[in-house]
Amino acid sequence: MKERTRTRPLPRQILSDSVYEAVKELVMDQHIEPGARVNIDQLARDLRVSPTPVREALARLEMDALVIKEPLRGYSIAPILDAAAFEQLYEVRGLIEPFAARRACERANRQLVTALHREIDAMQKTIDGLRPEKPRRYRDYREFAWEDARFHEAIAVASGNELLGETLSRLRSHLHLYRLYYATGIGPETVAEHEAIVTAIAAHQPEAAAAAMAEHIKRSQGRQRHAFER
Amino acid sequence: MKERTRTRPLPRQILSDSVYEAVKELVMDQHIEPGARVNIDQLARDLRVSPTPVREALARLEMDALVIKEPLRGYSIAPILDAAAFEQLYEVRGLIEPFAARRACERANRQLVTALHREIDAMQKTIDGLRPEKPRRYRDYREFAWEDARFHEAIAVASGNELLGETLSRLRSHLHLYRLYYATGIGPETVAEHEAIVTAIAAHQPEAAAAAMAEHIKRSQGRQRHAFER
DNA sequence: GGCCTCAATATACTATAGGATATTGGCATT
DNA sequence: AATGCCAATATCCTATAGTATATTGAGGCC
Structure with a gap:
């Protein structure tokens, strides 16, 4: 049984x-x-x-x-993330998420890799749904942000450390970033970076996975930071 | 004004x-x-x-x-921390706290160092209050645990990243560890390790501060782990 | 004119009561 | 004897009402 x-x-x-x-x-x-x-x-x-x-x-x-x-x-x-809080959030993510990716890689199996690929595909779909002639709608960004959250959460869970996942989840990163409502996060770059992470995981290279995640966080930070420019 | x-x-x-x-x-x-x-x-x-x-x-x-x-x-x-949750907690602390120590060191000034010394003194007092003839009371450990929490919190705050402090605080490390209620004779070692951390901070050596904190967490884990032996 | 005072209103906070769901114990049936 | 059914109780959940505090505005005083 x-x-x-x-x-x-x-x-x-x-x-x-x-x-x-x-x-x-x-x-x-x-x-x-x-x-x-x-x-x-x-x-x-x-x-x-x-x-x-x-x-x-x-x-x-x-x-x-x-x-x-x-x-x-x-x-x-609560007020929207200001510039300082934004940097702080990414500093914390940059600390925790690569670690989670490394752990996840160490424990990875075939199921995890396929699951992550599925997440990436789902995200790709939300992008494909966008057409240049249609202005980006709020709903689109919502979908995209949701898929992004799922990907990162999957890796956190796969780390095997539930508390680590909890800790990341409690940051409510995607929720706060979503409130910035800055849609430049949408795009093929994110998908490509996610793929790089999964590739490293599939190859069982923990350090590479951590590095790929660190790079992804850093670049994501760069993309979103424009929300504070004027 | x-x-x-x-x-x-x-x-x-x-x-x-x-x-x-x-x-x-x-x-x-x-x-x-x-x-x-x-x-x-x-x-x-x-x-x-x-x-x-x-x-x-x-x-x-x-x-x-x-x-x-x-x-x-x-x-x-909620049930007491089991062995797995215990290890997870220390894994997360081992990731975050050394980072906080490094950041705190980079931003350290004279005030911080004196404040940390005060915390150490306060902790020393809770130990001095104990006399071998009196059995260690529950209250004593409570005092001690509280002082320990204050020290770690002070460093987290000094990191300058409020979210980092929040994140650590939300782990409720000391609360959960306190519930294990297993701590005998850990006083002097803890004080010594705290002093090592402050020394590194006072010397403006971020890497040393991070290393000292990492070592402290690791040793603390070893001390508390006995709660699960039988 | 600016500032303080004070009354009137709005709102948060707590207590109480009633309806809904779960749990427990007894009884009947197999 | 063990299991299933059912009623009685306990407990949670929600709504309503009353009290306490804060806010707002008008009027008086300096």
Whole structure:
């Protein structure tokens, strides 16, 4: 009975969870402006729920640094990444992600490589969907960012160190970068760099994998940094 | 007016915050057993508050991975670090903390060095307070662990990368290690290793600082690992 | 005119109550 | 005796209401 069907506890939805996701969406897509105050009662009315689950969701979002709580004054939407925070984020990513890539490479098997290739293909598809005549839409960037997040998460998971994955995940890199809403990240460069990483992993060369990841992070930083130029 | 008194928003206490801290204490000191279920109503009665702020506190504690939520079933206390999680924690610390030490060293000034020395002195005091005739109490280790946390946090802050500090802080290393509650005679060695780190920082030798921190983490891991032997 | 005071309103915070789901124990059936 | 069904209880989850604090605006004072 070694290979029985994996039965997981089915994911029940509690209002608090739904509200959490809903507000996260609102914040990410800037339906609520950064820095704006969040009126709990108003938000509850909008979502057609009572303030109680809203408060619970906000308490969790505060841990994600997506909202900021000032006691007895209420919550406000966290400001967008400024230049300093941007550099800090990439410094941390540049430290952790290459390490994760190295570990993942050391433990890599055929399944991982195919899985990563699938992720790359999916990302390529989001690019192919774009045509020069159609202006890039917000939705496109969203898709792309989502695929990018999946790729990096897959490598973090493959590192075998769950805490490492957790740590990276808690940075909420893609969420914060997505809020910058700077679409130059979209492009073949990203795909090519991802492929370089997977190539190194497939070749079982941990150092090369780490180097490829470091290079990718660095270049990604360079691309996104333009968001702060004027 | 450059040097006016730093006026910060004064820290208001909200019930929710108090409950958060109270439950954290309970978990850390094992007044609630790991794995045990947490009855919200009961806990609210014990703390003489209503369930509402308790729920809010638990929601935040879940983000800290100190409690685990199962929808419609309730919360339970997170299990103690097992051997695998322990190794993972130290792997992550071993990656991040030396980097923080290097950065801190690069930006170090006289103030930082004196501040770190003060932390070391404070830690030394917690050791001196111990006398062989008195059995080591639980309280003593608590003090010691807290001082250790302060030292590491000071270096993380000094790195200049706030996100790095946040990332380390969110690991809740000392909290989880404290829960293992296994530490005998680790005082003097820890102090010595901390001093080695500060020495390197004072000498403005970033690589040496990173190496000293790496060594410290490695040795600390070796000391604490005994908790899993039997 | 600027600043302080104070009342009115808005909003956050907590408590309480009611509905929904899970858990437990007993009873019946095989 | 073991298993399945069902009712009773416990517990979580959500909504509502009341209290406390902050914010806003107008009026008075210097």
